[in-house]
Structure formats: structure tokens, C-alpha cells
Amino acid sequence: MNLDLWYTEKHDDGLGISLKVKDVLYSEKSEFQQIDILNTHFYGKVLYLDGLVMTTEKDEFIYHEMISHIPLLSHPEPKQVLVIGGGDGGTIREVLKHPSVEGVVLCEIDGKVIEASKKYLPTIAGKLDDPKVDIQVRDGVAYIAAQKNCFDVILIDSTDPLGPGEGLFTEEFYTNVKQALKPNGIMAAQSESPICNKREIQLIYKLLNKVFPNVHTYVAPIPTYPAGYWSWCFCSNDTKPLEFINEEIQAEIEKETKYYNKDIHKSAFALPNFVKELLE
Amino acid sequence: MNLDLWYTEKHDDGLGISLKVKDVLYSEKSEFQQIDILNTHFYGKVLYLDGLVMTTEKDEFIYHEMISHIPLLSHPEPKQVLVIGGGDGGTIREVLKHPSVEGVVLCEIDGKVIEASKKYLPTIAGKLDDPKVDIQVRDGVAYIAAQKNCFDVILIDSTDPLGPGEGLFTEEFYTNVKQALKPNGIMAAQSESPICNKREIQLIYKLLNKVFPNVHTYVAPIPTYPAGYWSWCFCSNDTKPLEFINEEIQAEIEKETKYYNKDIHKSAFALPNFVKELLE
Numbered sequence: 407m408n409l410d411l412w413y414t415e416k417h418d419d420g421l422g423i424s425l426k427v428k429d430v431l432y433s434e435k436s437e438f439q440q441i442d443i444l445n446t447h448f449y450g451k452v453l454y455l456d457g458l459v460m461t462t463e464k465d466e467f468i469y470h471e472m473i474s475h476i477p478l479l480s481h482p483e484p485k486q487v488l489v490i491g492g493g494d495g496g497t498i499r500e501v502l503k504h505p506s507v508e509g510v511v512l513c514e515i516d517g518k519v520i521e522a523s524k525k526y527l528p529t530i531a532g533k534l535d536d537p538k539v540d541i542q543v544r545d546g547v548a549y550i551a552a553q554k555n556c557f558d559v560i561l562i563d564s565t566d567p568l569g570p571g572e573g574l575f576t577e578e579f580y581t582n583v584k585q586a587l588k589p590n591g592i593m594a595a596q597s598e599s600p601i602c603n604k605r606e607i608q609l610i611y612k613l614l615n616k617v618f619p620n621v622h623t624y625v626a627p628i629p630t631y632p633a634g635y636w637s638w639c640f641c642s643n644d645t646k647p648l649e650f651i652n653e654e655i656q657a658e659i660e661k662e663t664k665y666y667n668k669d670i671h672k673s674a675f676a677l678p679n680f681v682k683e684l685l686e
Numbered sequence: 687m688n689l690d691l692w693y694t695e696k697h698d699d700g701l702g703i704s705l706k707v708k709d710v711l712y713s714e715k716s717e718f719q720q721i722d723i724l725n726t727h728f729y730g731k732v733l734y735l736d737g738l739v740m741t742t743e744k745d746e747f748i749y750h751e752m753i754s755h756i757p758l759l760s761h762p763e764p765k766q767v768l769v770i771g772g773g774d775g776g777t778i779r780e781v782l783k784h785p786s787v788e789g790v791v792l793c794e795i796d797g798k799v800i801e802a803s804k805k806y807l808p809t810i811a812g813k814l815d816d817p818k819v820d821i822q823v824r825d826g827v828a829y830i831a832a833q834k835n836c837f838d839v840i841l842i843d844s845t846d847p848l849g850p851g852e853g854l855f856t857e858e859f860y861t862n863v864k865q866a867l868k869p870n871g872i873m874a875a876q877s878e879s880p881i882c883n884k885r886e887i888q889l890i891y892k893l894l895n896k897v898f899p900n901v902h903t904y905v906a907p908i909p910t911y912p913a914g915y916w917s918w919c920f921c922s923n924d925t926k927p928l929e930f931i932n933e934e935i936q937a938e939i940e941k942e943t944k945y946y947n948k949d950i951h952k953s954a955f956a957l958p959n960f961v962k963e964l965l966e
Contacts, residue, residue, distance in 0.1 A: 421728040465913075667956075673952070678944070679945060
């Protein structure tokens, strides 16, 4: 394709991320959202939902490693894991690197995201057919309400608090997540951009603090998300971040990671002043 | 202005940063480069040189705090400081927060950048008229060659290794910087994006290692630079990073900073695996 074709993800606040496009590989409107997969020059194949970058071949490792390894390595022996959202499969791929994991449920509302990711993003979705993975194509809000005391780690790998992901940002939902965790369980949730989503990060942090005794924000660069800087919340009943790290498994995991390592694990919880102020 | 006006900084590799523009405040071709200042919806006023974002009102604090406070607080008593490049004045503003600083030279090749910044970016350039500041409008390459053993800290606040900044990325230049430093002096230099400028970051790191016994890369998110993630090199004859931090001054400085604090100082040197691999 010789056309100088660019797609710009434009946000209402006047910020855009532009990528030069080789090909449109997939474009379909599902029951829930518009799904597009573009082959781009810089980031390789990119999954867009409702026009927003969800993941790219080139930088997905940062997001998927950070949502997974920080909570999983803070748990002495995670056996049962639940991922809500994350239909691209990247989080599942990282979770399966942990030898103690016996089963992982992927609860994704949109089966078309899973299908398209399997077909077009095999380096990301390639572990979705692993026998340890139980794929539940259904609403995470309803699913979690029926689970009690059964997961060691729950990862909320959601879209933004608009559209199909909206119900994943409520006190009721987080309360149900807490009840679905075993008493020593850990949850991690993506919690938006400290630069572009100040209201959302504050809302999420406030709601989580109503539900969990321990809520700690951690951060990493995500080049293809708005303003390139992202946050997650680490939540638990009693495990504090950095209090326990499974160093033996960590040493194995960090042989395979591209972003995560033991220094990153600690430094991710070091928050800039402007982020601390947001969370006060 | 009701026009839906956007400017996209497009890079050859197929990556672009798009900003919605309220007004074009300044647009002039100097002897060295095209200088534009746009008033944008999201990042406030933005300084572009040759079409590339140099600094924005909204996120400039991260870059300017990180290039300044990490080296200055690693020195027991920085009195004489040199900034090469940095005509917008943001680095000067941060340097002047250190009470030990008696004088700071700004060596900027393009006087028009200084003039335009003073006029349109007063929150960034506002300290350029401070009596401690000696502004030298001249080529940093020639200037540094004439300086011997006179600076405690030198900060290389350059553009990319193309155009007027090119001469600031050579072994000869770094050797002259070393000779301009006092024996216990420290240099910090911006060293490009670990995601977009792999070749450049490797080149800079290699050249610096030929000249300085201690070379240590540190990182931070810079939302308006390509891929939103940036690096600097900390270089010295004998001071290692984190070996000494002036904690008393640090406690004062971090009351005024928006990104930098003592935890950030340490965590900035924690490098992801993919950055470590680049620098091997």
C-alpha cells in the first residue's frame, strides 16, 4: 500500500495519537463495540475498540507484564486466577508464566474480541487455547457476583469507564471482587491515566478504598495510551505491596519479561508528587 | 477560533503526536531552525523546533525536574552550573531552586528561542532574567572547548542529534564537557527515547562510556515526546548515582516539585529489561 494513510485516535480534550497504517486487517461492529485491527508501521498490529488503542504488538508487553506480575509475585502461591476483560489474551499469557497457577478464568464480554485477537494477534492471544484457561464469554459484572472465596488473584483488565466497561468501575463491583477473592487474595485493576483521566483515577481510587483495606497505585509508561503514562491499583485485605515478593519465581519470570524485573517491581510504586496529590 | 485545527508531529517511522490547536502564537524561521509556539487545548502553549515538540506548559515539569534535580542533588554543593541548549529556560528555573548555586550559564545557540520563550512561555522562561544567570548566545560546541575545570554540574538540554544539536553528540564534545567539569563534577544529558531512538540511545551511551568512568541511564515519562518515555544519562568521574543524595536540600526541593521526589530519584535508575538490553 503506497497511500500515506494515518489513523488518529482523537480525544475530546484535544489530544491525539497518530499512527501510519499499512492495512486495515479487521473492522467489525460487535454487539458491544466497534472492533478494528490495523497493521501499523511503528507499533505493528494494533487492536482498537471504539477507536481507542487497546493493545499493540510492539508495546503490549509493558501493560500485560505490569498488570500480572506485580500482584502474582506478591502472592505466596497463586493457583486460581480470574481475568475480567482482557479478551486480547495478553494478560492470560503472562499469568500462565507462573508455575503455581492451576487455572485461569478469562471473563470477557465480547467474544468477537477474542476471535479477532486469536486470528490477527497470535503473539498476544496465543495462550488462550491453553488447557488451564477457562474462557467465559459473558458480562464480568454478573459473573463476579456469583463467585465467592475462590480466586487467589483477580485482574481487572478493562476498557475505560465508558461503554461496555462502565460496570467495572462501581463500588458494588469491587465489593463482589473482594468476596470472590480468598482472604489472602490480591486484586489489580487498570486505573487510567494520571494525566488524561484525573477524575477517573480519583474515582477509582476512592471507590477501591471503600472496599479494600490496602489500595496502592503503581505506574508505568504505556506509549500508546493517552499521554503515555498509566496506572494500576494493587488491592488486598492484608498484603501490602513489597511486603512479600516471591523472589525465587521472580528470578525465573524476569528471564522472560521485557519490561518487568525486581527493580521495576519496587520502583513502580514510587509515585510522582502530582500523582500523590491526585490520590490524597 | 472555531476551526477544528490539529497539528500532527509526524515522524518518519510512522508515529505522530496530534494536538488540537487554539492559536498559532509565533512562527519564525531563525538562522538555525523553524520555531513555532502553538496554543493547544490539552498541553497549553507548546514550543516546537523544526516541527518537533520541545516543551509544553502542561508537562514540561517532568523533563526539567528530572534533568536538573537528579544531578544537582547528587553533588554536595553545586555552585557553578552550565546548561547547554535549553533556551526555553525551564532547566534554569529548576537549577535556581538549589540554594548553593551561585551562577548558572545558559549556552543556547539560538537567541530567537530565548526571546520567543520569554515572551510566550513566561511560566517556563520566567527565571532567565535572574541575576545569577549568564546567557551566552553561542554554539555550545565552541563554548565548552574553552572551559576548563570550572563547573560543578553541566546539563546537556539539547534537541535531537539532527540539525543544530548534532555537535552535542560526539566523543569530542563529551571530552570537552569532562574537562569543563571540576574533578567531582557531574553531567546529565538527555539521551533520547528507548522506544523510538534505539540507535541514538545506544550511540550516546557508548560515546559517554568512552569518556566518563560512571555512566548511568535514568528514565521518566514525557507525554509529549515520541512514545512518551524518555532517558537521560548521569555521568561523572567518581560519583555514582544514589551513593550520595543531599537529603536536606532534597526535602526542600521536593516541596516545590510536581514530578520529582526522593522515591522518584531512586526509582528513575530502575531500568526495564528492554532498556538494559539496549545498553549492554
